[in-house]
Amino acid sequence: MYKYDEYDQSIVDARVEEFRDQCQRRLSGELSEDQFKPLRLMNGLYLQLHAYMLRVAVPYGTLNARQMRMLAHVARKYDRGYGHFTTRQNIQYNWIKLEDAADILAELATVEMHAIQTSGNCIRNISSDQFAGAAADEVTDPRPFAELLRQWSTFHPEFTYLPRKFKIAVIAAEEDRAVMRLHDIGLQLLERDGVLGAKVFVGGGMGRTPMIAPEIKDFIPADQLMSYLEACLRVYNRYGRRDNIYKARIKILIHELGADKYRAEVEEEFAQVRQLGIDPPAAELARISAMFAAPAFAADGGSVADRSDPDFAVWLDQNVRAHKQSGHAIVTISLKPIGGIPGDASAEQIDVMADLAERYSFDELRVTHAQNIVLPHVRIADLKAVWEALAEAGLADANLDLISDIIACPGLDYCALANARSIPLAQKIGQRFADLDRQRDLGELKLKISGCINACGHHHAGHIGILGVDRKGTENYQLLLGGSGAEDVSLGKITGPGFDEDGVVDAIERVTDTYVRIRETGERFVDTYRRVGMQPFKEAIYG
């Protein structure tokens, strides 16, 4: 885990006091909402339907038990006893009072947390692979690079007022667990001829104009990465549109310029930037990397002696993944109970997860973009005890990557931008497919729901995606099929006319029934869709 140095801490502390003053001036009436809004957004404070919402950064999704407990404390003391884990590996609180906001940030700062880069047209919180440091297939731990990017991007004077928000994801494995190609910049760390570097993808994103990021650089050595990214951002900052918010993301720029022209511009800029010496010395990367060194794994992590409890056995098969260290495993805690709210966890549950991390996972947790929590380093011999504790806390749902492991944005129940509710739909779908045997028979099926075109619920990247729209004042849902945010990245296509809430649940069932009928051995839903196309599903849905 990264530990703040005195600069990190002083930056965060100073920011809290600055924001405290800004809040006081707003509360006293000295500042208007128009004046205050950009200031609060730079500190992660939004105004949603029912209250202020505070989005707290969890850099690259990694946190320790102490930080997790602080998140529970904030939920308990300042909110209504729960938090909502987001698709950008952050957490947000829905019931914050402006008069408490600075105090919350001050408390977060005591555990090296903040809400910087969770809003505004800056480089947002860097996201990464939730299995980083534990995955057997990674070439290196991507988090030291994510941390370098965090430091580079925090309050970067050139990139604080970009044309639009900017999201970066870093992975280091062939399997993409971070939706990397649907970010403004996606980095895939890899080794070539013994040199560590990155493949660079630029111009991906979801929202109203979804695009898969094209490859802009086949390989940039790690010791030039920062300069290269600086050049990528500079070109965007120079040419990105500021006259139309809907055309301001870098994906639009690259689409309009063309990847070749953008690449040429970046190369020209890179030639200049390289002379500036902004790439950190190797010693700095080594210093940061040392903080992410693997924990002292047990020489013998043991084995699972007893699979006789069928619920435990299913959970093992569904939610536990292989670890790079023998005798250990990666546990994903589902925050998707049937009928629950995807990504929500009570303060008590957050505390339980913190305790388990401290006791069984070398004091580490991860937040996933799929709104679940990971215990990355669990001894195999401890899995039963972990499962029992999770079950007691209502956290042992064995549905990872199944149809009820739904990504859903807060939707119209909370969000001021939403056109339709997402959560009730997720609940109804979960209830319709509650039978775990049926879910497991359907296999990997990623279902993602957004309550508006902004696509916080990643509907474009769902094997089955749902987009909520407002049709003459009533909620309506469009169904999409065939998307993926993984290494087989693709964008879903709309099936046809939309449905009401019950109608879309029925339509999904007709889609899955069709899949079961026509699938070939070993095919996931998305594989079958790619083989046969939209037509059989469309016929099943619309007759």
Added chain:
Amino acid sequence: MRLVTGNDLATGDVVWWTGRDWSRHIADASDAGERAEAIAREEEASRRVNVPYVIEASETPDGPRPAHIKDRIRALGPTVRPDLTLKPADALAGDWVI
């Protein structure tokens, strides 16, 4: 009827213009009629409430009912957490939204 609504500056709570002041309960809201926009502007200037705006609503035996679902959700609270709405004891309160 035309209502003026916004969010309380300090707490963020949804509030409704009663004709004299702001209330958290839509049942207290009064028809602002032709003066609605002027009230919203005046209240914006007074900086007690965030972005007050005007909505259309219908008058019902149960009180004002906003025309748009978004404002009905604002008036009640999240439909998925009845315990956090303004009517936590009423399990069917969410039906009013739909």
